[in-house]
Amino acid sequence: MNSSGDIFATVVCGPAHYVSCIDMAVRLAHDPFRLDYRDEHPPTATRVYACYRTLTQEQRSQPVVEVSRSNWDDAAQTYARNAEYQLFCPEPLVDQLVDTTISLISALVRVPNGTAHSTSWRINSSVASRVQMPLEH
DSSP states (O other), X not given: OOOHHHHHHHHHHTHHHHHHHHXXXXXXXXXXXXXXXXXXXXXXXXXXXXXXXXXXXXXXXXXXHHHHHHHHHHHHTTSXXXXXXXXXXXXXXXXXHHHHHHHHHHHHEEOGGGOOTTSOOEEOHHXXXXXXXXXXX
8 A cells, every 4th residue: 555645645735735635635525544455545444644744743733634634533523443544554554654755755856945835956976877767858
């Protein structure tokens, strides 16, 4: 299961992706802790958590994020974290995934002042060549 797309989107778009992830989760109205092995994405609750963890402290204190998180907490509390979810999606594991993904993004792309959204990015060509990614200049 892959959360790196959500982490990348949150690095790039900031709170906008976090809020859209919650909106999607609430509209789907299904158990956010259920694992679906046919889906490449992790459970919705894990995706929301990974997006929140990706936000900076400053972004987390924005009113739209606080209201969205409160709405998410209300929606998610009607479901239980089952044993399977707790085994495969523990928060320390997701924390490590978020930290590692952000480090890799930061190594590949110079992110000005730690805030990626609404700024220009510069590709770190020495790192990009090692990960064998095409570069746009």
